[in-house]
Amino acid sequence: MPRSFLVKKHTNSARKPNYSELDSPTVFLTPHIYRGLPPPVIPAPDTLSPAAYSPITVWTTSSLPLSPLPSDLSPIPGYPSSLSDSSSKDHSGSESPRSDEDERVPPKLTDPRGAEAEKFQCGLCSKSYSTYSGLLKHKQLHWDAQTRKSFSCKYCEKEYVSLGALKMHIRTHTLPCVCKICGKAFSRPWLLQGHIRTHTGEKPFSCPHCNRAFADRSNLRAHLQTHSDVKKYQCKSCSKTFSRMSLLHKHEESGCCAAQ
């Protein structure tokens, strides 16, 4: 259940996807690496214009604000890489035992084992350095690397690079947001909000094409695909297109044509 693919949108512009680049009504093949993010093909980006989108505020609970849909909407051409914590990219190559440091190395920092040793080797990765200070610097990198990912969840095996991310994750275990109506618990307030709509029946997101309303923005987005002539998700093998990735997956798993 790897929601491993949480993409980022690039954006400086008010977090809105750049649809202007999506004018070509072409269907793209969806390489595996793009799994969840097939190239953008949604036509008429204006389908979700605020005007077409009618908030039917019916909150029974205090006030559960719902921001209007963005005026443009489309698949995001952003891809992974985000998962790999931007960790050490510079560490490996940092072994430049430059000698300009040699002279600054105090005698007692030179090889602890004796003067005959010409190299200083890291016990962790076996990299060698000509100076002890170089080795120390290198070892610091190991420390950095270790401490950087030291935020681990006590409920599961997950680790995070920041405390904030960890706390967010921990909520998925503690589920602090409880529905007063049915008692169901959620990790985040907005998840609870969405859930409450299932009780209130509120559907603030309406389709500009058929006026069908949805309680969830993402569901509207998926629904819009059904109006589209060009489906976003295409089978690599038979080129058949689907409105949802899950349908494509089903298709592929069911054997499709050849490959797979």
Place this chain on the structure above:
DNA sequence: CTGGGGAAGGGGCCC
């Protein structure tokens, strides 16, 4: 069986 809707989970980004 397929397509679509409903509901929910979760990481990332912005404020």
Place this chain on the structure above:
DNA sequence: CGGGCCCCTTCCCCA
């Protein structure tokens, strides 16, 4: 740092 929101994804169920 935390809250709010964004977006994507997945699972389940039904027509």
